Structure formats: C-alpha cells, structure tokens
Amino acid sequence: KDRYVHANNSAYDTLDPHTVRDVARVASRLNFYDGLYRWVDNPPQLIPWLAKDHTVSEDGKTWTFNLRDDVTFHDGTKMTAKDVVYSFERMLGLKKGAGSLFLPMIDPGNTVAVDDYTVAFTLKEPSAIFAALVPDILVVNSALVAANTKDDDMGQGYLIDHVAGSGSYMLQRYDPARGFIGERFAEHFAGWGEKYLDEIEFRTVLETNTRIQGLMRGDYQGLDGYLAPDQVERLREDPNVQILEEESMRVFHFAVHNGRAPMDDKNFRMVLTHAFDYDGYINEIMKGTVARNPTIVPGNLWGAPKVPGYTFDLAKAKEYLDAYKAEHGEEIRTLKIGTLAGFSETEQAAALMQNGLAQLGINVEIESSPWPVINSNMQNPETMPDMVPYWKSTYYADPNNWIGEQYGSRYAPTRNVSDYHNAEVDAMLEKALIITDQAERAKLYEEATTQVYNDAAGVWIYNTKWYGPYASKLKNVRFCPVGNGQDMRWAYIED
Amino acid sequence: MTETPILSVSDLTVRFPIRGPFARKLGEIRALDGVSFDLAQGEILGLVGESGCGKSTLGKTLMGIQAPNSGSILFEGTEIAGRTPREARALRRRLQYAYQDPGASLDPRWKIGKSLEEPLIIHTDLPRRERLEKVREILSAVGLPAGHADLFPHEISGGQQRRVGLARILMLNPEVVILDEPTAGLDVSVQATVLRLFRELRDTFDLTYIFISHDLSVVRLMCHRVAVMYLGRIVEMGPVEELMEHPKHPYTQSLLAAIPRVNGPRVTENFWLEGEPADAAKLPPGCRFQGRCPHVQPICRQEDPPDRMVGARSVACHFAGDVFPPKPSTKEVQNA
C-alpha cells in the first residue's frame, strides 16, 4: 500500500469545505470534495469536473451547468443537481469561506436545479470572474448533511469533522490536533491512473525545522510548499528529497496606507519605493529564489504591464524626500510597519525598509502581530499601520485577484487595505469585471496597473516561486498555484 | 495596705475561641475565668501556676495588649479596660509589661540603643541628644556598660537581654511593672543577680510589681503576697509566708509538695498528685481541680467553689481549711 504523508504548517481544524477558503487547509477540500470545475497545472487551467460544460445566457447573467451523471458520493449516493443547489445555498447561507465571495454577485434563492443533471445560477449582473470561482463550488452530499443537521446549523457541527463528499479520497481518521488520513475512493468518477496513492495523511507539524528534518529522515513525503530559501537550499543537498520548482503567483509587497500623511503624498511614496533594497532582499535573503515583480500583478499572468520596477536608490529617494519636505516641512513622524508574527520574511523585509529609511533620517517602528490581529487592523483605515509587508496569493487566477482587490475602491477597506482611491483606475477595474473578452480585459488591467504603479501606491517586491519539497520517490505531482500542489489524486510512488 | 489599691481587678474574663474550617467556633479556651484581686502601692504580688494556666494572659490583659471579654480593671481608680487606643496609650506609660522572653521582645534588627530610644520617640518630644543621654543613664541603672547600646540583641546574653527589657520599660517611668517569668531559663547564679536588680530598681524607682513565676521558691524570696492560679482562676491568694507554710487549697498543697528542696524530704517518691491539668478548652462543670484532687467530693463535680476567705486568704475550695496534704511517707530520707 502506497502512503503519502504530508507535513503541513498549520492545523486542519475543520473539514467543512464551505467555511474556510485558505491555502493552509486546501488539502481537505481538494481531496475529499469535488467542484463543478477544477483548476489544474501551471499556468492554471480550468477543466470540467463535476460539470461537463456550461453555457452563459445572452445577458451574461444566467450560467447553466450540465452535470455528469456518473458521480457517486463516498456513501454510494448518486450526486444530482439537488446537491449542487444545496451546497451553493449552504455556502451563501454560511457567509464564510468562498460564500462571501459569491454573495456580492448572486443572492440566495437564485440557483435552481433545472433537472437532475442541470443547474442554473442567475447573477445580479454579468461577472467576468464568476467562472474563475466555479471550482470553489464544492458539492456536498445533501441528504447526508441534512440528516445530520442540528438546530439549523446547516450541518456545520457535522461537517467540521466528517466528510460528505465525492472526492478522490475518503476520510479514514481525523484529529483536529494532528490532521487526517484519507483512503483512496476507488469509485471516483474521474477514474484512476495506473499508479496512485492508496492512502494520504496530512499531518500538522507546526515547526518548519521539524518538517524539514522529518522529510529528510523519511517521516514525511511532502511538505507545505512555502519554505525559506535557506531551507530550500538545505533540502536540495539531500538525495532523498526532490524540489519541484514552479512559477507561482504570490506577490510579496508592502501595502502602504495612501490615505494618511505623509504617505498621502506621492513624493513621499516615491521615497518609500526607492528606499527598499530589492536586490539585497531577493539575492541575499531570498537567495535569488524569487523573481522581481515590479507591480502587484504577477509577472507571469496576463494583464501585467511591462514596467521597469523601482530600484533601491537612496539618492533618488533623498530628492523625493526633499521635494516632499519643501512642500510639507521638515518634520516627519515615526512610521509604523506592521509585520506578521511568525513569518520571518515579513520581519526581515520590514527591518530592511526600516534600515533604508533610517539612512534618510526617517524613523520606523516595527510592530509584529499575529495575522488575524493585523488582518483585522488592516481592514480599518483607522487602525491600518502605515505599511504592512505581506503576500497576495492566488485565490483565483485572474488579475482582479491582485490589482482589482488591492487597489479597487469596490474592495475597500476589506481587501483594498491601502485606502487607495483613483476614479480612473476604478472605472477600468469595474469595466474589466463585467466584460468577458480577455484581450480587452488584459488591456484594461495593464493600464490600471500602470497607473497604480506610477502613483507608487505600494512597494512591490517579488513574485514567489513555488518550491515543492517531496520525497524523491514521489512522482507526478501536478502543481497548480490555486491548489498549491496538494491535489493528490495524480501522484504516485515509484520505488 | 489600707490605702486605695493602685490596681484593682474584678471578675476579669478572657476567652479564646478555637476555630475550625469555615471559621466555625469549635469551643473556647477560658484563659481567665473571673479573676479578681487588688494591688497596693509598692507591693510585690506573686502569681504562680502551671504552664498555660493564664498567667501571661492576665498580665497582658492588665497591660491592655489583650482585650478582656468582661470584668473591670481600675488603675488608680480609673477604669482602663475597654479604653480607646489613645487613652490606653496614655495609661500604658505608667503600667508596663516585661516580657517573658526579653530577647524576643527586642527587634532583632535594631541596636539596643535604638530600641531603648523608641519609647521616648513615641511619647516625648525630647531632642535626640537628650534621648541619648537618658539611654545612657538607664543603661547604667540596670547595670550595663554604655557600650552595649551599640550591640544587637543577639550579641548579648540572656541575663543582659532581660536587663535591656527592663531598661526599656523604665524609660517611661512606670508605676506598676508586670514581670512575666523574669527568671525563667536563667541559671541560679544569674537568677540571683537579676532578682537583686529587681529589688534595687523597685527601691530606686518606687515601683509596684506583679511578679509572674512558676518557681515558688523565687516567689517566696521576692513577694509580699502570692496568688496561685489554676486553669484560668486564682484558687488561692494570701501573704506569701503564710500561704507557703500552710497552704489551704489542695492544688497549692500539691504544688508546694512537688518542688524538690535541697536537704528537704524527698518529695518525688510519694508524690500523690496524679494526672495532668484538664484541657483548658474542655473544663468540666464544678471545680476545675476535681480530676486530680485527692479529696474530691460529689459537690466538687457540681459546683464551682466560690472564693472563700480563710483568715487573710481567699481560697476557691469547698473545703478550704479542712483539707490537708496526705502525710508524707515516714520513710526518712537518708541525710548526711
């Protein structure tokens, strides 16, 4: 029996596919559940999954999906349109995870089962990104969930540690403190290749160092993909370990508070963009494992403009600073950078920025907080620190995920945390959201992004490469930035 | 002793509750149970009794350190029981208590001189120079070299500590001093010098003493009158010689018989008293000596005997004057 043990850097505290939508807990969603479509490969590609195909109505509002008729859930029940409707309404009802992404586009009650194998969604207005979100419509076994619903909780109590899905693996054991074990679901509709993993175990191992040691010792066959370059380097030297390398879409940048002095002045923001040692950071701290990304949009995605990128140039920064001072006076208050506790790259980036600004006579304080704290602070312009270095990951492979969400007024203040408002940019972003022609959309995004770049609305640093550390024996890991390489149905072990 | 007594105590009662968990009262110790006596100016009243019979409690209650449950204490005609702290403080200057353990009554971190100075700081406005002057005077009065002012309590001997304890009290020119077991734990040779000191100080400073002791022979040497306590009560009181020669209470009788006396008859061989004092928390009804008394009668188990005057003596026994110690054994002690 072939087993795969994966060491994850955070806990699988819930198996409910509809309440969370983060990369940390993607493995349970991908391996236990199926969506209407599925993202695969890199660059990400949508392939039909539970749905065979779909059509969009003339007005662009009604999306009709034709479902497969050979899908069974783990308990043997056949999957029908009813399950899809139930699942989607559940997502909207829970307002968590992907549900809250759909809520602005579609109201509850607008999803209907046309027949047993046809589902229709009627949106409030045409949406260019609905398609990108379709893989998030993970279908649960409605009968099973309904049977286990207590006090109108929509089965939350049940699904938190049970699986009611049709996915490639069936839940065998689960312990929120340790992780889960999945057993291959032989009757999966997509069938299985020649070789496959009989059992997958996803285990929580919080310590990076322990994960690495465990992989080298053979305790684990795969790790959570984000490793510091020093660690990647170390793993490379181990003969039992292979490092898969992929282009990724995870842009590391400083979100800068554009609404607060002194950053409300473009000259000062220019100071910031020129005060960061991009090369030092990328070449030394990241050991060259990442690529410079001059804007918020990943360079390997369509819609990214060709701009040179700002450089570390204190002389230039000084000029901008002088210009700023000529207008606003000598005095510059101490700036505050919020970092993510436990994510040393953010700390090191902050320290580097602090160092650069210190040489210009600007004082910076660093405050490190856990992600939930800083995240909730960022969502309020009052409490948003002056700068926050963090990553913008791929939730769906569309430029809107980056430029739209980070700098469009529609997303302020929840995801546009920079308090950046530019009517021109907004107009372009809004237009790109409702038209479906990719070429035209690409142009709009390039323009909008260039505008934001010229405004120096943030300090954009790099686009992550993905390094997948796996046991050498593990083959055929199909990496996709959306699933982070954790869709295990394709992989197998070769002795 | 016809003049009004300097101190007059009547029916003084002190009880200590015994508390268990939840502060529940489990019982009480009758440390003082209706104690009455008068003290004349210049008199030395001895107070004897077994350990735990309430001698110190009586002393401390007179002092005002311990509040009585009931009863009155007249000091020169004024009631001092239940005074406000301020008034009590004024009175305390003239009524002082010398602790049983003089070493422990001195702050271990203070030099002798500083401890002696303290009463003056509290009660007078004397400038420092005069205070130091008084300290020197008093040290020589109790027979200590002035250099001792710079020593710590643990650096001097027990006898010297006792002198310091006295000196500290004398700083306030008291009239009545309660000496609590002033010779306990001292060797006979040291004891003798300490006793002489008390005598001398009494003459010099015109003091009245209450002399608490469990050593009858010392009491006999020092006191005019003696009160014998047993489990919180004065069971016999009277002039010292008379009481010692002809004890009337069976307890006094046995107490006297228990003391080994050099060249006297050997008492231990046929000492008649059996058992130990009853638990102060569980006194039986009736006489508190009933459990050990060789003359016990039914009435003793029912009624607590009142104080009876037999001659110059008050005795708390139903049969005072009628009972005598068992005859000492005829077996003569071999003497040289």
Place this chain on the structure above:
Amino acid sequence: MADALLTVEGLSLGFRGDGGFAHILDGANMTVRGGEIMGLVGESGCGKTTLARAILGVLPRHSLEIRGGRIDFGGVDMLSPDSAEAQESVRGRRVTFIPQDPFTSLNPVFTIGQQIDELMKWKSPRRAAGSSRAPALLTPYPRARRRIDREKVMEMLNLVQLPRPDQLLRKYPHEVSGGQRQRLMIAMALLPEPDLIIADEPTTALDVTIQAQILGLLRKLASDRDVAVILTTHDLGSAYEICDRITVMYAGQDVEAAPVAEFFNRPTHPYTAKLLASLPEGGGGMTGIPGELPSFYAPPPGCRFQTRCERATEGCRTRPPANVAGPGHVVRCVHPLFETAAPVQKEAQG
C-alpha cells in the same frame, strides 16, 4: 564498690565554626557504676548535653573535633570510629536515651505504635545478635518476636502508668500530653532493657507537679531494674531528689563529683559552694556568682573557674588533678574549701 559501667576520661573536644574553634569539653571526666543514678549538673552551656551526646555518639560530625580522651562503656570504645559496629549494637540496646523535650523528640508523622514497633524491631532484647546482612530497609520483623515484643510493650506502658495503652499506640504524638509523652520516652528507654539510660534534662519542659511524677517514676523504675542513669540537669533540687551521686561541671570541665549527701552538705570546690549558695533557699539567693562564663573560643588555661574565683592564684593555670575529699568524693581544685588528699593509686584507675 561495683565496677565502673561507663568511664569518661579526659575527654576534650570542640566544634570548629565561623568564629574559630570552640573548645567545649576540656578534659572532662565521669564515672558511672552499674545501677547508680549519676547527676550531671552545671549551669546552662557548661557542656552537659555535649558530654551526654558524646557518649551517645550523636554530636554533629561535620564540625566536631575531638582533641583527646576516651569513653569506655563496658569495654566498648564509644569514641573511636573504628568500633562503629560495636557502638551500633550498644546504642539503643545497652545505652538508651531520654531526651529533654518530649514535644519534639517523637516523629510527628508516625503513630506512637509505629515508632515503638520500629524501635523494638531493631532494639528488642530478644533480637538475635549478629544482625542480618540484608539492607536495613528490607529487614523483616519476625512475627513471633513481634508478638512477644508487643506484650512487653504493653506491660511497660502499664508500668509507666500510661492509661489505655492499646489506644495510645494508635495515636500520633501531638495527640497526647507532654507528661504522657515523657512517660512514653521513659518506657522506650527501658524497653531494650539497657544497662544505662542517659536522661538529658528530662523534666525541664514540664510543670513542677508533673516533674515530680516523672522524676519519681524514673527513680523507681531504674532502681527496680538496676539500671544506671545519667541525669543531666541544672536544677539542683531535681538532682537532689533522685541522684545517688553528682558530678558538677563548669565550662566544660568536671570540677567535683560526690555522693549526693556529701555534695550538698560539704561542697568542696568553690564553684560548687557558690552555686549552692545562689539557690533562692541558699544564703546568697540575691548575690549570684559575679562575673561571666569564659569564652569557649579563648578559655583560660587550667581551671576555667579561675576568672570568677576569689581564691584563684597562679597555680590555677594548670588543670588541678582529681583529689579525694571523702569516700567517692573527688574535687579538682588547688584551693579546696575542705581538705583533700591526693588520690590513692586504685581510685585513680577507677
């Protein structure tokens, strides 16, 4: 005259501490014969307890320094570490101990019965000689012997007039009164059927009436069983009560030893006389002995009383020999109050 049971000869020892060497015992001598009650008297701090503990071998080892002398109990050298095993079998069996403070000398967390059993397990007279080689903690207490021992214990508890002994055995020490505890200690001292009991101020913690009971009991039991007793006390009255002979110590030296009557009526050493006079009943009840004890760190050479003695001369600067002042009465003084003679040869060996 019976042969000496215990002989202490020229015992000289002290403790090394922060302040230097405290020379506590300086050539101390004592002889106890079988069945006699020997009073060891002297003022507080003169070394009574130290001498008693030296015999019992329980002086604090780390600071102790023995400078010379000898303790002999029935042929066993009680001082030399070489005869540790012989000492072990003497202690608790042939020599037992009654402590000063019955309140703290019993182990508070074991019942009285457990403690007596443990004692009898090791020190019962019925225990076969030549102890087993098993580690002490694993040594069993044979059932048969335990039964007999238990009977003897009950007998003894009755003898010391402890009421309801069976209940008493189940009690913890804090549950019985001081007088009863001291009776218990007497019983425990007698149970191993020893030849000598060392009682270190057994009544100072007790009241006079109880003291009278205890002293009487001790005297009676000791003479009934022909057990010798060393009774240390600073209460001359108690010593007078029950002792056959008395040894007086001053500052770590024995100064005079005499039969009890001689002692009180014909004190020959100036110190003894002054001590007796200091008693409240004595003539000097308010005089005492002027001066203070010499420091143990720098004692004067020779007789240590010389600093307070008005008869002292140059000759006192060497330790006087034991002169005979009467039958069984020896004095170490250059200027005795009564005439003394140099000892005859035999006495010196005694």
Place this chain on the structure above:
Amino acid sequence: MRRLEIILSRLVWFIPTLFGLVFVVFFISNVIPTDPARIIAGENATESQVVALRAEMGLDQPLHIQFGRYVADLATGDLGKSLYTQRAISDDLLHRLPATLELTIAAMIIAIGLGVPLGVISAVKRNSLIDQVLRLLSVSGLAVASFWLAMELQMYFSTRLGWTPLNGRIAGWGPEDITGFYVLDSVLTGDWASLWDAMHHMLLPAITLALPAAATLVRFTRAGVLEVINSNFVLYERAMGMPSAVIIWKYVLRNALISTVTQIGLIFGTLFAGAVVVEAVFDWPGLGTYAVQSILQSDTRAILGFSIIVGVVFIGVNLLVDILHTFIDPRTLK
C-alpha cells in the same frame, strides 16, 4: 470528620477562586485590539455582515453582560467557540488534555524519581563534593530556558544522532482511543509496539520538562531533609542507635516530604505551563500546542479557555495536594 471538613472548606474556595480567575482573564482578554466578529466573518465579509455577526455573537453588548453570558455558559461546561476554527473550545481542550497530562505526568514521575533521592543524598552528604555538584546542577536546571533546552536536545539527539523521534506523540496514529493516554491505551489493548513507540516519543519532551522540576525538587527535598535532620526526633532516633538507612529513608524523608508535596503541587502547575513551549518545540498535540496556535491566530476565546482549564487543573492538583497532606501529615487534622 475533620478530614472531610478540611476538604470541604478547600472545595468551597475552589469556586470563588475559579470565578475570580475567569473574571480576571475575561476582562484582560477583552482589551484586545481585534474584532472577533471580523475574524469569524472572514476576509471576504462586508461591513454589514460583520455588524450582523457582532450582534449575533452579543459583542455589541456591554462587557458585563458579555461576562455574565460567558459565566453562564461556563457553568454548563461551554467555553464558547474558537474564533478561528469555530470548534467548541471545550471539546478541543478536552481532546488535547490527555496528551498534555500524559506528558506532564511522565515529566512529574521523572522529576520525582530524580529529584527526591538526589535531594536526600545531597542533604545527607552536605558540603561534600557530591553535594556541591548536585547543588550546582540544580541551580543550572532552574536557569535553563526550557524552550532552548528542548531545541538543543532535539537538534542533538533527534537530528544529529537520530536516537529519538523528531516530534509528535507516536509514529502512526496510535493505539485504540480509550482514555486518550497512549501509554495506558496501549497497555489496555496489549499494543506493545505502540507502548514502546509512545514512550520513545515521550522521552525528550518529558526530560526537557522534568529537568527544572527535578532541580526544584532537589532543592526543596534537600532543604526539607536538612531541616528535619537537625530536629530533635532525628537526634533521638540516632541516639537510640536506629540504622541510618531507616532514619533517612523512612523517618526523615517522610517528614521532609510534607513540604515537598506542596512543591509537587506547584510544580505540576509549572510543568503544565512549561508544556506550552516544550510542546511547541516537539509538536506535541496537546494543550500547549493549542495555546501557541491560538496565540498565533489571536484566538482570544481559545486562550481564555486554555487559561481556565490550566487554572482548573492547577487548583485541582493543589486541592489534591491539600487532601494528600491530611494523610501524610497527621498534625493537619489537629
């Protein structure tokens, strides 16, 4: 009965102390700068969703009303839901409790087995070389930061030498779950391989945890023995010629243990607390790891729950110690 009364009077204190604890921790944790509703609502929630959720959770109520609700829930054993995972905190904590208890008990056993005898030896051989060495070691044991020691031990014994497992409680999924204590469960089910594996995994974390505790015990036992060894009853026992092994290991130790037992109660608490960092290093799936995770996720409610459960265990253990005291020290019943 006296003992019952003492136990009851201690139990009566349990409730107000616990209440006070909840009070303190609750109010402290509500100074928090985060908005729980926002965390629960998730990144994609709109402002109105957050407001609605806040109302639903009662977070718009004044603090004292929130506190009242919390206490009322607590009385039914409900510690609320984790802000981050939405799981019932009480379930999470109870689920992890056996892991931590198993580790702390193992550490306790090591600490007692090491600390008490060494303390006795150190006292008996006072001022000797062995005493000096033991004293130095015990001072060192208290000076080491346990998280650092854990890291260094792990680095050396697991990474470099490979003698011990790297992390976790067991290699596989463990024995059948009966009590949640792997050692116990493997014995109950006769799963000897798991027993061995579980103990092997426990070795390093338990030792790390036990070291400071053992050091404390050495010190307290030494002091206790020294105090007792100079007492009159030991003098008496020695004068009566009792074998010294019996005196030391039976009479003296039993008395010295009276104060040591109190220490053991306190130490258990510190072990529990020490588990926070040691578990984090060894990825031990217990309360400590949970606490660290909750810290990283700023899951106030979970930390509140964690503090309360540690408080309960700690107070409970001390209660137990008090009760034990009435057995080993008869004087308490006086």
Place this chain on the structure above:
Amino acid sequence: MTALKRLLADRAATLGAAIILGLILVAILAPWLAPYPEDVNSFHLTNRLQPPSAEHLFGTDRMGSDVFSRILFGARITISIAVIAVGVSVAIGVPIGLLAGYYGGFPGGFLMRTSDVFLAVPQIVLAIAIAQTLGPSVENVILALSLTYWPFWARLVYAETKSLKAQTFVEAAQALGASDFRVMVLHILPNTASAIIVRTSIGMGATILTAAALGFLGLGAPPPTPEWGRTISEAREFLPEAWWYAAAPGLAIFLVVMGFNLLGDGLRDILDPKLRKGN
C-alpha cells in the same frame, strides 16, 4: 558590612554577584564593548549566517549582523524587563502583603484571595494571555509580567508579616504605644527585607526566563530588537546548520538566570538566620 563579607565568603554567591555585575556593566557599556555596535540596526546581507570566527565571535545572523554584538545589546532589554517588572511587582505586592498581613480581617482576606486568583494559574499562562491580548511589545511584556508577578511578593510579605505580627517584639512595640504605621514600617518591613531581597533575586531570574519564553512565542519585542528569546526563535529556522545563532542567546539567558539564582541562594543563606542555624 558583615553581610557583604559573608557574601564574599560564599563562592557561589560571589560568582552570582559577579555575573550580575557583569551583566549590568555589559548593558551599560554595550555600545563600547560590542565589536559592531551598529549591527543592532544595520545589516550586511552578503554576510548572512557566518559561523563563529575571529571577526564574529558568535557568528552572524539572518541579516548578517554580528550575533555577539546583538547579544550584548540584548542584555539591556533583558535587564530593563527584569528590573521594571520585578520593581513594579515589589511596589504593588509589598504594601498589599504588609497591609493585609497586619490588619487581617476581611480586607486582608480579600487582598489575599485576589492574589490567590492570580496565583491560581501558572504565571506564564497568565502572562501569555495578557501579552497576547495587548499585542507584542516590550512594554506589554513588562505589564504582563508585573500584573502576574506581584502576588508572589504579596504572599511572601503577607506570610512574613503575619508571623512577625505574632512575635513578641512587635507586640512589645505596640505595647509601648507605637502607632500601626511605625510598627509596620520600622519594625515589620525591615524584618521582611531579607525575604524580599532573596525572593527578588530569584524572581529576577524567573522573570527573565518568562520574558524570554514570551519572546520565543512571538509575544515579546518586535524585530529587529536583539531580545534573546526572540533571537532564539528566529534562529530555529536555521538549525541545525547555524547552531551558534540559537546557542549564544540560550547560553546568555542561562548565565544570567544562573547568576540571579546563585546570588539569591547565597543571600538566603546569609540573610535567613533560620537556615544559617541549620547549617
């Protein structure tokens, strides 16, 4: 004077005192002692994670800074955390314990119950709860430690006061007519001093350990503060290769805590007459 002499006579205590003196000197003189004082805030990214060498005694860290220099500067943080937190705890705990012990009764009981509550949870747990609530910073660590540590002193002083209050010399002072304030401040407090000093010395060590643990958990000072606990947690990522990175601050903590403990032990022997007699 004599106490100092006795202290110097105790080898362990002298060592402890020397270590602490050294620590204080290092903290004060850090800018002069450190080979690369500027490395606290500046980086040499090309020089990252160098093993110990002549130039870098303890090697370099993830930003290429000199670990040794940062450790020296870390002493300042450690010292100020310990001194302030313990100082505040003493300032709160001692008066409370004194008043509660002296007056007893309901207020005394209440104060002690309050401290019971704080003692009911291991200190680090409470400190974690507080520090994580307030957010990570040195000030908050100090606040958390002070809030959780004062009961130790309150307890200690309470117990001492209660037993001293029962002592004859206190009663004697009262009997002489001394006011409560006088008795408390002049008689009782000085007699609790040695217990407080001993507890404080050992408390410093414990505080440093707790503060380091908080730093390790990410609840302490923000980067790039050279606080020792956080340095160790930074270093974890680079183990086992960069062993020096974690070893140096770990040893520093060990040494300092050891210093306080040794001193505390020594002081206990010297100042506590009860134990002195026992030895």
